Amino acid sequence: MTSLKHALLRTGGLLAARNSTNTTVVNTDVIVIGGGASGSHAAVRLTDYGQDVIVIEKQSNLGGAVDSYTDRVTNKPYDFGVMIFADYGNATGFFDRFNIPVSARVKPTLGYLYADFQTGQLLPNYTGPSWDEQLAAFEAYVDIAEKYEDCE
Incomplete structure (x- = not known):
């Protein structure tokens, strides 16, 4: 149900944008949705292949899942999300x-x-x-990822 709600909200946003009087048309080869690690990497690699990317x-x-939370009481920032990349x-x-x-x-x-x-x-x-x-979860991930290593 959450996915349907989000899809409807996004669709509403697209319709609102469509009805805007300030319309700009942009021509590009590829649009990447999301600027996290995967989206950023995909955009750079597609640019390497001569694609015009937005x-x-x-x-x-x-940054995607890399973020920080600032405690409202102490004003101290805490990093959370991705902190390591396997070599x-x-x-x-x-990098x-x-x-x-x-x-x-x-x-x-x-x-x-730990906090919610x-x-x-x-x-x-x-x-x-x-x-x-x-470790078992990471090994399972690597086993799957290795199948697509030549897709770089």
């Missing part, structure tokens, strides 16, 4: 291309505090997946 991103900056294949090549420094992840010395970012409530009984479960 990226449409709803946020004011690119597999050409995973760091995209190298734009001279973005990559460093080893520093394991925090502090404990973890929609409600702000702490989750004291939350138990994340074990290291073995995380």
Whole structure:
């Protein structure tokens, strides 16, 4: 039901845009929806192949799942989302291309505090997946991704 609601809201937005008197027509080869890691990478690779690309991103900056949350009480920012990339294949090549420094992840010395970012409530009984479960999930992902490695 949520997907249907979102689809209807998006359709309404398109209809509103269509009825706008300030219409601009843009000709392009490819439109990439979303400027997260996948969308940004796709846009750059398509440009490499000579395509004219436009990226449409709803946020004011690119990044997708990489974000931060600022505590309203302390005004302290907390990074969340993607924090590491596995050094597999050409995973760091995209960063190298734009001279973005990559460093080893520093394991925090502090404990973890889990919270529901929609409600702000702490989750004291939350138990994340074990290291073995995380590793198994990552290995399953790599097995699938390897089938498409030549699609770079």
